[in-house]
Amino acid sequence: MKPNKTLIGALVAGQLITAGLAFSTGEFLFKSGSAGIGILVMLVLMAPGGFKRADLWMVAGAFLYSIIGDYFLSHRDGSGMMFVFGIGFFFLAHLGYLGYAIYHGRLHWPVTLLFCGGYLVFFFTSLYGGISDPVLMWSALAYLFVSCFSMGAAWGIMPKGLSRNLFVGGIALILFSDTLIAFREFMAYTDWDFLILPTYYLAHILVTLAVWTGWTPEKPRVPLV
DSSP states (O other): OOOOHHHHHHHHHHHHHHHHHHHHHOOHHHHTHHHHHHHHHHHHHHGGGTSOOHHHHHHHHHHHHHHHHHHHHHTOTTOHHHHHHHHHHHHHHHHHHHHHHHHTBOOOHHHHHHHHHHHHHHIIIIIGGGOOOHHHHHHHHHHHHHHHHHHHHHHTBSSOSHHHHHHHHHHHHHHHHHHHHHHHHHHOOOTTGGGHHHHHHHHHHHHHHHHHHTOOSSOOOOOOO
């Protein structure tokens, strides 16, 4: 039995609608719509197998942690610890994306090391001087690494094709959105702030589409290392 394509298509349309409503109203309910509806899509995809898909639960968890992380960032009111908590939940979200990608492939070490090296240079040359709190510094550094490993794992998804490319695009947009947040928070550069939310919402939609287009009744038999 295959998932209901019509229902999933309607839910993906709902992700686009809630993203638009988030821009027009600023309400957190709509801001969490792209990830929240993404969770519903994961449940629809899992239903034919009795909700026994570890890989899809990982993505559902990633979306849930994204909502919680976004809540902390949206309600921090200048609190440094709220920002740290937000980073912490986004870290957990990346573990979900990373787990899904490894489940369907392997870690692509060249891409992983390339991104880790590039972002480490960016961190110590551009961000480090703007972070005075040690807890925030280590949190940001840990988040940097898990983000780069997520990209490396996404690149290693097999087989290569539409699903893999959509997933890579989703993770890349999360990295891009997070980089713009780093510009704003640690470098006081706000010219590109208008791109933060569109790329964040679109990332959820691309990941949702990636999982949908890559859906199979059973786990693909691929090497994990």
